[in-house]
Amino acid sequence: MSGNDEGKSDQPDTRWLDAEQQEAWLTLIALVTRLPAALDTQLQRDSALTHFEYFVLASLSGEANRRLQLSLLAQRANASLSRLSHVVTKMEKAGWVRRESIRGSRGSDAVLTDEGMAKVVEAAPPHVESVRSLIFDGLSADQVRQLSELSGAMLTQLDKSIASGTGRA
Amino acid sequence: MSGNDEGKSDQPDTRWLDAEQQEAWLTLIALVTRLPAALDTQLQRDSALTHFEYFVLASLSGEANRRLQLSLLAQRANASLSRLSHVVTKMEKAGWVRRESIRGSRGSDAVLTDEGMAKVVEAAPPHVESVRSLIFDGLSADQVRQLSELSGAMLTQLDKSIASGTGRA
DNA sequence: ACGCTTATGTTGAACCTTCAAGTTAGTATA
DNA sequence: TATACTAACTTGAAGGTTCAACATAAGCGT
Numbered sequence: 001m002s003g004n005d006e007g008k009s010d011q012p013d014t015r016w017l018d019a020e021q022q023e024a025w026l027t028l029i030a031l032v033t034r035l036p037a038a039l040d041t042q043l044q045r046d047s048a049l050t051h052f053e054y055f056v057l058a059s060l061s062g063e064a065n066r067r068l069q070l071s072l073l074a075q076r077a078n079a080s081l082s083r084l085s086h087v088v089t090k091m092e093k094a095g096w097v098r099r100e101s102i103r104g105s106r107g108s109d110a111v112l113t114d115e116g117m118a119k120v121v122e123a124a125p126p127h128v129e130s131v132r133s134l135i136f137d138g139l140s141a142d143q144v145r146q147l148s149e150l151s152g153a154m155l156t157q158l159d160k161s162i163a164s165g166t167g168r169a
Numbered sequence: 170m171s172g173n174d175e176g177k178s179d180q181p182d183t184r185w186l187d188a189e190q191q192e193a194w195l196t197l198i199a200l201v202t203r204l205p206a207a208l209d210t211q212l213q214r215d216s217a218l219t220h221f222e223y224f225v226l227a228s229l230s231g232e233a234n235r236r237l238q239l240s241l242l243a244q245r246a247n248a249s250l251s252r253l254s255h256v257v258t259k260m261e262k263a264g265w266v267r268r269e270s271i272r273g274s275r276g277s278d279a280v281l282t283d284e285g286m287a288k289v290v291e292a293a294p295p296h297v298e299s300v301r302s303l304i305f306d307g308l309s310a311d312q313v314r315q316l317s318e319l320s321g322a323m324l325t326q327l328d329k330s331i332a333s334g335t336g337r338a
Numbered sequence: 339a340c341g342c343t344t345a346t347g348t349t350g351a352a353c354c355t356t357c358a359a360g361t362t363a364g365t366a367t368a
Numbered sequence: 369t370a371t372a373c374t375a376a377c378t379t380g381a382a383g384g385t386t387c388a389a390c391a392t393a394a395g396c397g398t
């Protein structure tokens with residue numbers, strides 16, 4: 001949809017996006033749709049992993065003791081607990097992760113096994129190369145800084161909007 | 170026995186991301202993961218649509234004659250033809266779209282029906298409000314321009330990388 | 339006309355994610 | 369202590385997406 005109807009509606013008039021916002025929005029949508037697809041394609045082909053699985057493994061590998069409570073890991077990976085739980089179950093079967101309950105708390109940790117560590121170590125180089133090629137080879141150092149700021153600003157707004165219920169998302 | 174490796178690493182040393190790239194990457198991943206989730210949540214709740222379905226309907230509604238060939242629509246919507254075909258089938262059952270074969274060509278058009286048009290018209294206002302709230306309310310006009318440029322640059326690089334096979338995605 | 343190749347689209351199975359309901363175990367309250 | 373509450377997690381079903389195989393039809397060279 002596009003266009004403005006100033007004037008003849010019963011609903012509180014929708015404030016549409018202006019031309020620059022529309023353009024930004026279309027490009028952003030294209031990006032958030034295509035980038036994950038590209039990442040999944042590369043990881044699937046080179047390492048038989050989804051990007052989400054890779055991200056979980058990589059997150060654990062960067063953690064002290066290679067372990068993290070499930071709920072925290074879910075936050076870290078921008079995922080629901082349910083999604084994470086399913087994936088941890090799958091990875092547990094693959095031998096990359098095990099669960100360990102935390103005594104004195106109701107949580108459990110996901111712990112990266114040696115096999116899991118080996119898997120990330122093997123998957124990381126081609127993945128990083130692909131990330132460079134897909135994104136960073138096209139950005140100047142300045143643009144990389146802009147990207148951090150902009151993405152950060154959008155995440156902040158996202159959280160704010162969701163928290164306030166205004167965005168109703 | 171193998172006696173053919175001279176150094177200790179056969180792989181070309183991976184060039185990792187520098188600190189600023191890493192930060193940008195983490196924020197970007199968070200964005201491309203959370204934004205689609207937020208959009209889906211809003212559209213699902215307010216209009217029982219996925220964001221992809223909405224985007225397809227909206228794309229058709231903006232088209233002359235409210236129709237577009239499937240393969241072009243797939244490109245427009247950043248999706249595979251298979252994904253689109255499944256979704257068009259679903260929407261056809263809902264009465265929002267119909268298929269029409271193009272004479273003198275091997276393609277078919279997806280055509281937005283009046284019900285489909287009504288559906289977008291109804292879904293658009295809350296969606297646009299949510300987009301403003303989730304993203305644009307947190308960005309200055311300058312940042313909106315930066316966003317267009319940056320996203321555009323990344324898409325260009327993405328396409329280039331994929332085309333060249335370098336990114337192997 | 340014939341067969342080969344390519345473009346377009348469809349389909350079903352496998353897989354992944356979400357959603358809602360259920361389980362478990364700390365925590366608080368009476 | 370007993371009861372209710374809540375946080376953390378799990379699970380199965382429903383729905384969406386991908387992947388690979390297939391179908392169809394146009395274009396092309398002979």
